[in-house]
Amino acid sequence: MSPAGRRTATVAVGAGALGGVSAGESLVLDLGADHPSTHGGMRLALELDDDVTDAVITAADPHIGFVHRGAEKLFEVRDYRQILMLANRHDWLSSFAGEVGVALAVERLMGLAVPPRATRLRTALLELNRASAGLAFLGTVPGDDGRAVIRTVAQREALLRVFEEVTGGRVHLMFTRIGGVQQDVPAGWIDRTVGVVDRLLAELGPLTEALLTAEPVRRLAGVGAVTPELVDAYGLSGPVARAAGVPLDLRRDEAYLDYPSLDLTVLARTTAGPGDVPSRLSCLCDDVRGGLLLARECLTSLPSGPVNVRLPKLVRAPEDETYSWIEAPLGIAGCHLVSRGGTTPWRLKLRTPSFATLSALPAILPGVVLQDLPAVLASLFFVLGDADR
Numbered sequence: 598m599s600p601a602g603r604r605t606a607t608v609a610v611g612a613g614a615l616g617g618v619s620a621g622e623s624l625v626l627d628l629g630a631d632h633p634s635t636h637g638g639m640r641l642a643l644e645l646d647d648d649v650t651d652a653v654i655t656a657a658d659p660h661i662g663f664v665h666r667g668a669e670k671l672f673e674v675r676d677y678r679q680i681l682m683l684a685n686r687h688d689w690l691s692s693f694a695g696e697v698g699v700a701l702a703v704e705r706l707m708g709l710a711v712p713p714r715a716t717r718l719r720t721a722l723l724e725l726n727r728a729s730a731g732l733a734f735l736g737t738v739p740g741d742d743g744r745a746v747i748r749t750v751a752q753r754e755a756l757l758r759v760f761e762e763v764t765g766g767r768v769h770l771m772f773t774r775i776g777g778v779q780q781d782v783p784a785g786w787i788d789r790t791v792g793v794v795d796r797l798l799a800e801l802g803p804l805t806e807a808l809l810t811a812e813p814v815r816r817l818a819g820v821g822a823v824t825p826e827l828v829d830a831y832g833l834s835g836p837v838a839r840a841a842g843v844p845l846d847l848r849r850d851e852a853y854l855d856y857p858s859l860d861l862t863v864l865a866r867t868t869a870g871p872g873d874v875p876s877r878l879s880c881l882c883d884d885v886r887g888g889l890l891l892a893r894e895c896l897t898s899l900p901s902g903p904v905n906v907r908l909p910k911l912v913r914a915p916e917d918e919t920y921s922w923i924e925a926p927l928g929i930a931g932c933h934l935v936s937r938g939g940t941t942p943w944r945l946k947l948r949t950p951s952f953a954t955l956s957a958l959p960a961i962l963p964g965v966v967l968q969d970l971p972a973v974l975a976s977l978f979f980v981l982g983d984a985d986r
Contacts, residue, residue, distance in 0.1 A: 664985035727888035777905025821973035835928025841872035951983035
């Protein structure tokens with residue numbers, strides 16, 4: 598029994614978390630079929646005050662691990678070509694970022710020089726993936742009419758068709774290869790993609806304005822705030838950190854892929870503050886816009902040449918270790934790779950932004966009214982597979 602004046606509730610997020618939750622003993626919240634958390638499960642042990650009409654969260658304890666992915670151990674029994682398939686799947690909204698991040702670590706360990714055309718294509722697709730992931734989250738935010746999802750489905754669908762034409766996949770692209778990419782782009786794909794990007798940029802302004810000025814968003818001002826101190830304490834990154842006033846963006850701060858040669862002034866608007874729900878949504882809108890602009894610049898200045906390096910049938914990495922990191926759509930994603938000279942990694946450890954975000958929930962959620970919990974969780978932009986890796 599909780600202390601006087603307080604009560605406890607168990608909140609299950611996602612279909613995978615419902616096991617063991619008994620009716621009448623706990624409160625079950627399902628964030629809806631279109632929320633990415635429905636592919637896994639997370640349980641929050643919440644402590645609430647005793648206000649029946651407006652319960653406020655006083656303490657929160659997140660429990661993850663319901664997805665049981667075990668990807669980091671599976672890396673150890675897959676060769677260097679095969680691990681990209683596993684790296685692609687822990688964050689299913691940012692799948693291309695996952696495969697690129699691991700490929701960069703392997704290439705750094707092997708000393709491979711990736712052809713310029715392949716590097717440019719990787720950068721373009723990574724930014725298009727950033728835009729599609731952002732639109733997936735923005736689609737869950739209700740407008741003044743109470744509708745969500747419908748407003749961004751068409752925009753995201755246009756990007757998924759772009760991915761499908763060039764890679765054959767809509768979600769798990771599997772286009773990256775060690776030393777480059779799978780193949781060159783089809784004839785006419787660049788012009789068609791630039792046309793899609795231009796149309797989405799024109800539509801993004803009105804959509805962003807409607808989203809950020811909607812009453813359900815404006816009333817959340819000050820709710821679920823993240824401070825710069827929390828960013829430092831929990832290693833938060835991506836739009837969550839930038840919304841708190843921390844200008845952390847590896848595309849600008851770390852020289853990798855083709856970012857040093859791009860016009861990164863489009864990233865200048867991504868520091869908002871004060872770190873509440875509207876600030877995070879504003880930063881995510883800026884990320885979508887910046888991703889589309891950078892992808893357009895990459896595609897309109899694509900160099901000629903090969904798109905991969907010819908490798909032997911058995912790829913071996915020298916005995917050594919390395920660490921690489923990238924600015925994935927949800928934040929900083931790192932890869933610590935250790936090799937003993939074989940055809941498989943001896944150890945491959947992932948640093949994922951969603952794990953850091955969920956770790957900070959005990960510091961973010963106290964003070965949040967229970968009815969605002971779904972909106973706060975949705976604005977933290979996490980994917981549960983990205984934490985249960």
